[in-house]
Amino acid sequence: MxxxxxxxxxxxxxxxxxxxxxxxxxxxxxxxxxxxxxxxxxxxxxxxxxxxxxxxxxxxxxxxxxxxxxxxxxxxxxxxxxxxxxxxxxxxxxxxxxxxxxxxxxxxxxxxxxxxxxxxxxxxxxxxxxxxxxxxxxxxxxxxATVMPICSKHDKLLEVYCRTDQVCVCMHCLMDDHKGHDTVPSTTERDEKQMKLADNQTKVKQTIQAKEKDLQKMKMDIASHSDSAKEAVKNSTRVFTELAKFIEKRSTEVIGKIKAQEKADLDQGAKLQEKLKGEITELKKREGVLETLLQTDDNIHFLQNYETVSSSSGSNGFQSHSFKPCCSYTDVSKLVCELKERLETVFNQEINETFRKDIYSDESLVVDSPGSACWKGIPSEMEPVTDDDECGGSSTLTFNIKIGDKVYVKPSVKTPKYLWGSVNHKSIGTVINVQGETVTVDFPEQEG
Missing domain, CATH: 3.30.40.10 (Zinc/RING finger domain, C3HC4 (zinc finger))
Known part of the structure; x- marks a missing residue:
């Protein structure tokens, strides 16, 4: 024990x-x-x-x-x-x-x-x-056990603290070098400084606790964000799968309708062709009768048959026929192309804009233009161009860059972050492509 x-x-x-x-x-x-x-x-x-x-x-x-x-x-x-x-x-x-x-x-x-x-x-x-x-x-x-704190000058124990010079001294130092200084016993100074250190330690512990709470919250936020991303992937996969099935189904339906309509139109066209062929045959017969009567030398025969042949020889009894389909396949192709363009617009602009909207304030843009390839700029340095701007006005609009926008470098920008290249304040360009964080701008005066 x-x-x-x-x-x-x-x-x-x-x-x-x-x-x-x-x-x-x-x-x-x-x-x-x-x-x-x-x-x-x-x-x-x-x-x-x-x-x-x-x-x-x-x-x-x-x-x-x-x-x-x-x-x-x-x-x-x-x-x-x-x-x-x-x-x-x-x-x-x-x-x-x-x-x-x-x-x-x-x-x-x-x-x-x-x-x-x-x-x-x-x-x-x-x-x-x-x-x-x-x-x-x-x-x-x-x-x-410790090394004895001895005064190097008097070879005496250091047991007094001089607040004036902020050093530890011995009792003999109080009679010469530190005479008249503000001095206290080392234990007294230790007690006061220990209390301050204890307060500092408390504050440090409180700061550590606050930081640990921040870290814990950050971990939860990151985990929540990760879960949100996984859920978005899951939902996007499901929606895209459904969309693909929907497009495939509608594609089959549209193609089926086109083929069915084509058959109906072809059947109608075939009937019209047969009818026209019959009318042509009948007209050729009448033409033969007329030709025979015109070739006769017997005046009495000609006059006796004229009225009969004349009344039935015209083409007024036949209607005019033309092929008129129910719809235009060109219009169908145009609608399908417009649908494709709408989907591309949603993906290239609206969805990509969602990913870019939070980084426009900090990230830079790479602006490509003929004659000044890979010119770099940041959104805060760029402005949209309006009709007034082209007449010398100034725009204060807040905008998100998209295809078709006319842009230029703000007059207030003296030197762009990534320098000018071949572009200047008067350069007005049209955004012709937005892909990810890259914006391609056509500056006409920089062509070549």
């Missing part, structure tokens, strides 16, 4: 003397200290009349009661016993490079575990014990 406790040695140290708790007491905030350490802390001039926990800085209106922690006291006794049993083992830890060495070891130098601010020396587990047992040494301030 003692060995398990020994493993948590620092956990049972007094934060004031940094030694194992001696006669431990617990104050209302829950922290424990040596009875003598907390009393001495609260009785110093700096803390006279104020009662704060040295660790959490919790302030009390009056001096709180110091309740002896019996369980903790028993643990300390076991820990001290365990420490004594393991001194010889711990003392075998030699000081390595960069570690604090014991100032009292002869021969093999062992690693220091404590440093005394009064003696200005560091001690291993073996040589530190007099500070626990000798009454005069028990009053010394022990800290974790």
């Amino acid at each position: 003692a060995e398990a406790i020994l493993g948590d040695h620092d956990q049972y140290s007094c934060s004031i003397c940094l030694d194992l708790l001696n006669d431990p007491v617990t104050i209302p905030c829950g922290h424990s200290y040596c009875t003598s350490c907390i009393n001495e802390c609260w009785n110093t001039k700096e803390h006279k009349g104020t009662y704060k926990c040295p660790q959490c800085r919790h302030a009390f209106n009056s001096k709180p009661p110091l309740n002896r922690n019996t369980i903790l006291a028993e643990i300390m006794e076991k820990l001290r016993l365990g420490t004594k049993l393991h001194v010889s083992e711990a003392a075998q830890s030699l000081a390595g490079p960069g570690e604090i060495a014991c100032d009292f070891c002869a021969g093999e130098v062992f690693k220091a575990v404590k440093s005394c601010l009064e003696c200005r020396a560091s001690y291993c587990e073996t040589h530190v014990h007099p500070h626990y047992n000798v009454p005069a040494l028990k009053k010394h301030k022990l800290v974790k």
Whole structure:
């Protein structure tokens, strides 16, 4: 049990003397200290009349009661016993490079575990014990093994902070270089700066929490956006499949109607042709009769048959016939082509515009024109041209670039982001193609 406790040695140290708790007491905030350490802390001039926990800085209106922690006291006794049993083992830890060495070891130098601010020396587990047992040494301030903060000029311990020069100094420095400066004990300055650092730490934690919330929200937004894209792909696939089936069905219907109408028209044409052939045959017969009568030499025969032949020889009894189909297949082809163009317009302009509308404000455009190929511009540098503009007016319209628009570089633009090339302020071009983020503009004066 003692060995398990020994493993948590620092956990049972007094934060004031940094030694194992001696006669431990617990104050209302829950922290424990040596009875003598907390009393001495609260009785110093700096803390006279104020009662704060040295660790959490919790302030009390009056001096709180110091309740002896019996369980903790028993643990300390076991820990001290365990420490004594393991001194010889711990003392075998030699000081390595960069570690604090014991100032009292002869021969093999062992690693220091404590440093005394009064003696200005560091001690291993073996040589530190007099500070626990000798009454005069028990009053010394022990800290974790550290390099002694010594004044390079006076060879004294640095224990005062000069606020004027913002450096740590010794007591002798107060009499010469730092005489008359604003100075305080290092512990006082540490307490104030520690409170500021604690506030900064709180703010940093709050900022981290806010950033983590932003990150979480961003992850949710990205996931939602991804789900939306997947749903759009799913719906688009379904709609395009239905559209393809619809177009195929309508195509079959239209082609069937064209063929049916063609058959009806051809049947009608065939009937008309047969009728015309019959009329032509009848007329040829009449022509033969007329030819025979005209060729006769018998005047009496000619005169007796004239009225009969004359009344039946005309063509007034035959109607005029012409082929008139019910519809024009040219009109059907035109309507199909118009449908194709409408679909292309929807895909090339409206759908692509949906993808481009959020990037026009930041992205650049590549404008190609004869004589100034790959001229680059950004939408904010371009303006639409109206009839007034061609007469010298100025446009303030907000627009989305589309095929057929006349555009030019705004007069307010001194130097385009991607320079002029062969284009200038007077160059007026017509948008002849919009594909993705590329706009092709025809500048007539730049042709060739």
